[in-house]
Amino acid sequence: MVSLLLAVFLLNVVIHLINTLGAATINELLWVLYNKLPTPTAKDAQNSARLKKEVVRLKREMNAVSAQDEFARWAKLRRTHDKAVADYEKSSSSVQDTKAKFDKTANVLRWLGTNGMRYLLQFWFSRQALFWLPQGWVPG
Template sequence: MPSLLIIVFALQVAIYLINTFGAATINSLLWNIYNRLPTPTSQSAAEQRVLKNQFMKIRKELNSTSSQDEFAKWAKLRRQHDKILEKLEKSKAELDSTKANFDKIVGALRWAGTNGFRMFLQFWYQKEPMFWIPKGWVPYYAEWLLSFPRAPLGSISIQAWALACMAIIVLVSDTLVALVALALGTRSTVNKENGESMKVPSGEKQTPSQSQAEKKEL
């Protein structure tokens, strides 16, 4: 069984990722994966994708057809456009209703697997020390805070460990984002300087003395 320290750290990572990317984005990704699997809604989702492709194709052709010069063709495309649009809206309404229920179930499972599980661990192991602090390393009030609320004095409680994990996760995440932004900014600056240095002047400007000398030679 994995160590409780690792479980709490992994749980804090999962919570941070969910809060960073957003529940709606994760639900949308899971919904797309769910529809790719052999599920009750997979066929409806596949039909909706086909209808979307047909709709965009006909709409593009309709916009490129003149209603005055090619009225017969335009009218035929318009009827096809309206027919597919009606089917598409009906299919979308059915899938949206199913997706709403899907989001509720996924949201409940996500909360139970993250925040709910974290609350359970913090309640169940509130008296258990995660690890002990060497004696004399920190003053008494710090020992009391680190063991809050009910862990033995001189130890790290599960609540304090969870807060420390989240602080480290946020610090590492901010550092990585700053490094990536710095690397991209440096690369953009280098490319810009290289592009400017590669520009070749169209011609050299003549000084007044050179111009007079040429006139004298002529």
């Protein structure tokens, strides 16, 4: 059995690490790891990333073409870019909704695992001393 003092110390170290790194950073890391697993949202997130790359590529290509000199090519690129942007926004909105739910769940689990656990330990062991001084160490 882990001593109460060690459990409280480790819990406070974990809370300090989370506060130092930041909750948003940890959520982002967990989101990336979650999307590496074979989950239903992983495919949507990969598709959204692919569409974003396509939008950026088309935008660069469109900026490289002169709208006045090569209007037909520029207009075709513009239509393709607009279609890709619409597809990306539709895909991105569903991924962002899923990510918002994921962040909310991660925040609740983080709170329960850190502060909730601290409150539970304080309640459960409220009458037990963490450490004590042996008799005779303090004069008096």
